[in-house]
Every structure is written in structure tokens, then in C-alpha cells.
Amino acid sequence: MRKSILFLFAIVCAAFMAAQEQLPKWEKGYLDIHHINTGRGSCAFLILPDGTNMMIDAGDFDNEAFDAKYAPMFAPQVFPNSSYTAGSSIINYLTNVLGRDKLSIDYFLLTHFHSDHYGSVRTASGTSENGYRLTGLTEVGDVIPIKTYVDRDYPDYNFPVDLRTNASGNGGVEPATFQNLLKFLEFQKTNNGMKVEKFDIGSNKQFVLKKEPKSYPGFEIRNIKSNNLLWTGKGKNTTPLFTKEELLAKNGKFNDNQMSTALVVKYGKFKYYAGGDNSGLVDQDHAEWYDIETPMAPLVGKVSAMSLNHHSNRDATNRNFLDVLDPKVVVAQSWSPDHPGPEVGQRLLSGNVGTQKREIFMTYYHEETGIGIGPWFSRGVKAKEGHIVIRVYPDGKYDVYVLDSRKSNMTIVKKFGPYVSE
Numbered sequence: 001m002r003k004s005i006l007f008l009f010a011i012v013c014a015a016f017m018a019a020q021e022q023l024p025k026w027e028k029g030y031l032d033i034h035h036i037n038t039g040r041g042s043c044a045f046l047i048l049p050d051g052t053n054m055m056i057d058a059g060d061f062d063n064e065a066f067d068a069k070y071a072p073m074f075a076p077q078v079f080p081n082s083s084y085t086a087g088s089s090i091i092n093y094l095t096n097v098l099g100r101d102k103l104s105i106d107y108f109l110l111t112h113f114h115s116d117h118y119g120s121v122r123t124a125s126g127t128s129e130n131g132y133r134l135t136g137l138t139e140v141g142d143v144i145p146i147k148t149y150v151d152r153d154y155p156d157y158n159f160p161v162d163l164r165t166n167a168s169g170n171g172g173v174e175p176a177t178f179q180n181l182l183k184f185l186e187f188q189k190t191n192n193g194m195k196v197e198k199f200d201i202g203s204n205k206q207f208v209l210k211k212e213p214k215s216y217p218g219f220e221i222r223n224i225k226s227n228n229l230l231w232t233g234k235g236k237n238t239t240p241l242f243t244k245e246e247l248l249a250k251n252g253k254f255n256d257n258q259m260s261t262a263l264v265v266k267y268g269k270f271k272y273y274a275g276g277d278n279s280g281l282v283d284q285d286h287a288e289w290y291d292i293e294t295p296m297a298p299l300v301g302k303v304s305a306m307s308l309n310h311h312s313n314r315d316a317t318n319r320n321f322l323d324v325l326d327p328k329v330v331v332a333q334s335w336s337p338d339h340p341g342p343e344v345g346q347r348l349l350s351g352n353v354g355t356q357k358r359e360i361f362m363t364y365y366h367e368e369t370g371i372g373i374g375p376w377f378s379r380g381v382k383a384k385e386g387h388i389v390i391r392v393y394p395d396g397k398y399d400v401y402v403l404d405s406r407k408s409n410m411t412i413v414k415k416f417g418p419y420v421s422e
Contacts, residue, residue, distance in 0.1 A: 023389060023401055023410040026051075026097070031219075031267045031392040035307065035331050036093050037363035037385065037405040039076040040086035041116030041136070042333040044274065044307065045094065049219055049267065049394070050212035053098075054107040055146075056274055059116040060086035060136035066336075073337040076364050079405040087119070087139025093387070094144060096410050103144045107207050109199070110137065110151040111276030112260045113163065113173040113181075116311075116335070121176045130191075132183040141188060148195040149185065150206065152226045152261050155198070159227050160244045160254055171256040199226040199261045202236035207263075218268040224299050225262040225278070225292070231299055242289035249287075257310060258292060264300055269396040269421035273306040273325060280309065280318035293317070297324035304398065304421045305329035305390055312348075312362070314341025319353055326354040328419055329361065329400055331388045337366040345377040359416065361388045361400060386413055396421035 026032050032047040041059020048054065063075035078084050084092070094103060110118050119136020126134040128142045141149075157163040160171075164182070167175050188194040200206045200223055207221040224231050228247070229238040247254045260276030279286075280293030293309065293316065303325045309316035312332035330348060332340060339362070340348070347353050348360055365384035370377065378384070387403040399417035403410055 021412045023403060023412055026391075029216075029394045031265070031270070033265075033272060033305075033390040033392075034093070034097065035333055035361075035363055035388040035390075036090060037079050037387050038084075038086040038089045039079045039335055039364060039405075041335060042111075042276075042311070043086075043090055044333070045090075045097070046265070047097070048209055049216045050209045052106050052208075052210045053104075054109065054207060054221075055105050055140075056109045057111055057117040057276070058087065058090055058108075058119065058137040058140050059114075060119040060139070061115040062120045062122050065122075076335055076366070080408050081406070085135075085139060087134060087136055090140050091143050092408055094140075096408075105141075105144055105146045106148065106210055108137070108141070108146045108149045109207075109261065109263075110149070111274075112152060112256045113171070113178055114256055114277065115174055115177055117276065118181065119177060120174060121180050130184075130187050132187060133180050135177070135180070138180060138184040141184060145192060146188065146194055148197065149188070150197045150199050152199050152259055154185075154196055159259070160247050161252075170252070171254050171259075173256055199223060200236070201226050201229050201238050202231040216267075218266070220266045222264045222266070223261070224264060225260075225275070225296055227259050230292075230296055233299055241292055241295060246287065246289050258290070260309075262296060262300075264303070267392055267396075268394070269304075270392045270398060271301070271303040271305075271421075272390070273300050273303045273327075275307070275309050277310040277313075277316070279315045280321055281315040286315070290315075291318065293321035297321050300325055302422065303327050304419070305331070308332045308340075308344070311335065312340035312344050313338065314343055317344045317347065319347055322347055322353045326356065327358060328356060328422075329359045329390065329398075331390070332360070332362040334362045335364050337369050337372075339365070339369070340373075340377070342373040342377075345373060349377065349380045359400070359419075361402065363388060363405070382416060383414070392421075393418075 034045040036043040042057040044056040046054045067074045121133045204222045257277035260278045262275030265272040278292045282291045306327045360381045361383040383402040386405045389401040392398040397418040402413045
């Protein structure tokens with residue numbers, strides 16, 4: 001009897017230790033793609049094969065305003081807990097990944113100017129001793145040096161309207177938040193030597209390996225799209241997806257989602273797509289030009305994994321896009337109760353879209369969403385909450401780790417794979 005109790009105790013201890021297993025450290029030759037769940041929008045952090053790193057977005061939207069405007073929908077908690085802001089959560093995460101003595105960001109890409117991608121200035125936002133308010137990107141960049149910053153329209157910021165004088169908040173670009181970004185960029189550029197650049201469409205030279213580029217000739221980041229311009233696939237030639245007049249046709253109003261940048265990361269046979277909030281819906285309320293995904297798809301081509309456009313919202317991830325990209329792994333950087341859109345959920349699970357069954361990982365999935373769209377989607381999702389980490393190995397195989405976003409360390413919830421890049 002005593003032996004049986006000891007045996008059971010050993011099993012429980014082993015299970016507990018396994019559940020507490022930490023993400024193995026990045027090693028040279030790995031490509032790590034971390035989708036960080038703060039509960040306040042998008043943030044992805046890439047460690048490239050030679051150790052160069054890159055962050056895509058660092059959101060922190062106004063959850064109280066969201067709850068008031070969209071009730072009974074509500075925003076999730078801040079992860080890992082309420083003692084954090086989104087910015088401090090990202091800082092903690094990078095400290096775990098890089099170590100305190102190696103904290104720096106080689107490249108920061110802001111896909112577009114919505115608060116769930118770079119922060120929202122509100123009453124509760126702190127103020128840096130450098131004069132700007134601390135939220136999302138500016139909070140992260142106040143602590144962790146950013147060497148090169150890139151966005152869709154630096155330095156003019158005049159497409160499709162002058163964002164510097166955009167007092168109405170047209171496009172969903174909050175005036176105070178955008179002005180705060182400009183103050184942050186100017187300070188960091190002047191005092192800390194940060195380079196500030198415009199996204200260079202068609203280029204595969206803007207985001208490059210900085211440490212050992214010759215050791216990884218099969219690695220590339222290709223810029224595909226920004227503002228209304230799409231790469232043609234030749235040199236750095238572009239073609240317009242829509243005109244300024246089409247964009248502003250409805251009473252001069254536009255949505256900054258359609259301005260989002262898009263890029264493809266390639267490492268040998270592995271390919272990964274990330275495109276901010278680009279859209280793909282055509283219906284009674286959306287003209288044909290609103291479908292950015294269909295003309296963009298052939299330029300992206302087949303991928304191994306992708307971050308879903310617009311957090312998996314209903315106006316994106318159309319069938320054409322899924323058919324052409326045909327990913328095995330899809331990640332939704334989700335946070336709202338309407339993520340995913342029911343139609344998107346159906347397409348992701350459908351055996352008639354693409355050539356293979358997709359593995360679906362969400363950074364956050366509200367239980368209320370499952371009630372609204374039915375249990376069928378919940379049953380088909382691999383992860384409903386957590387940091388989603390794609391780790392690609394030099395041979396093209398890759399694993400997906402789901403980390404517990406309610407803990408301040410890198411505790412593994414579950415590991416999936418290995419997958420094979422096609």
C-alpha cells in the first residue's frame with residue numbers, strides 16, 4: 001500500500017514538473033517567432049537565425065473605452081496579471097527571452113497607426129522623464145533600446161490624409177497618441193541614435209541579419225505591401241491596390257487597417273506571413289478594392305505558417321487568401337470577443353479550403369465567443385490562450401509551443417509538432 005502511494009506521489013510530482021517546464025532557450029540557427037499575449041493587442045517578437053531580432057507592433061488600447069463603447073463585449077485582463085501594463089508585460093517577456101544584459105531591439109516595425117498595435121495615450125498612462133507618455137511601443141522603447149524603427153509613411157505621414165494635423169481622428173488614428181509617437185521618435189532619434197525609416201516595399205534589404213548574414217544564405221525578409229501599394233514581384237516595382245479617392249469616397253473617412261504593411265519571412269523551405277490588419281472582404285458594405293488579400297496572395301505564395309490578418313476579424317482571411325497561402329499553422333493575435341469572425345472560423349476549419357488541415361492557435365479566445373458562434377470552432381482550436389511560439393530549426397522542421405500567459409515566466413502549456421516545411 002505504501003509503495004502504491006509513493007508511486008502515485010511520484011507520478012503527480014513528475015506531472016507537475018512537466019507542466020512547469022520552461023521554453024528551451026533560443027540557439028544559433030533557430031528562427032523563433034513569439035506571438036506575445038498581453039490582452040491589449042498585437043505584439044510579435046522574432047529572433048532570427050544569427051541572433052538579430054525584430055518586433056512587429058506593441059499594442060495597448062484603451063480597454064475602458066472599449067468596454068463602454070462595445071458593451072456587452074469586453075476586453076480581457078492584462079496578462080500576466082493586473083499589476084502589469086501591456087508595455088511592462090512585453091518588457092518582462094523580452095527580459096525572459098533575451099536576459100537583462102542583452103535587452104535591445106534591432107528592428108521595430110509598426111504595421112499601422114491603431115492603438116492595439118502601438119498604444120493609446122489615456123489618463124492612466126505614465127510619463128517618461130524624456131517627455132513622452134508611456135503606452136505600448138513608447139513604454140517598451142523607453143526601457144529597451146530600439147536601433148531601427150520602421151512604419152508605413154515616415155517622414156511625411158500624409159497618406160491618405162495629413163496625420164500630423166488629423167485632429168478628428170480620421171482613420172481611427174488617435175490624435176494624442178500619434179503626436180506622442182512623433183515626440184518619442186524625435187527624442188530617440190536625436191538622443192539615442194535610433195534610425196527611423198519608411199517601409200520599403202519590395203525590398204529584401206531593409207530587415208537583414210546583422211551578425212552572421214553569410215552563415216544563413218537561405219534567410220530573407222521580403223516587404224510585400226504598404227499603404228495602397230503592392231509589390232509586383234519584380235525589383236522594387238509596385239502597383240496601386242486602390243486610389244486615395246476610392247479610399248476617401250465615404251465622406252472623406254477611411255480606416256487605417258487598409259494601410260497596413262505586410263511581409264514574408266523565409267528560412268529555407270519555411271515561410272511565414274504577417275500583414276497587420278489588411279482586409280479581404282467584398283460585400284454590400286465593402287467595395288472590390290477593400291479586398292487587399294486576393295491580389296496580395298500570389299506575391300506571398302504558399303507559406304508554412306501565418307499570423308491571421310486583423311486578429312481573425314470577419315473582414316479578412318478570405319478563401320482566396322487561404323487557398324493560395326495554404327498554411328499548416330495559423331496564429332490569431334486575438335483579444336476581442338468577436339475574434340474570430342464566424343465566417344473566418346468556418347473557413348479555417350473547412351476541409352474544402354486549401355490542401356491540408358490547419359492547426360489553429362489563438363492568443364486569447366473568450367468563452368462567450370464560443371457561445372455566440374457555437375462549440376464547433378472551440379473543438380477545432382489547438383490553443384485558446386497563451387503566448388504562441390513558432391520555433392523553426394535549420395532543417396526546416398518546426399514546433400509550436402503554447403506558453404502560459406498568466407505566468408511571468410516561460411512555462412510551457414503544450415508543445416505541438418514537429419511540422420515539416422513544404
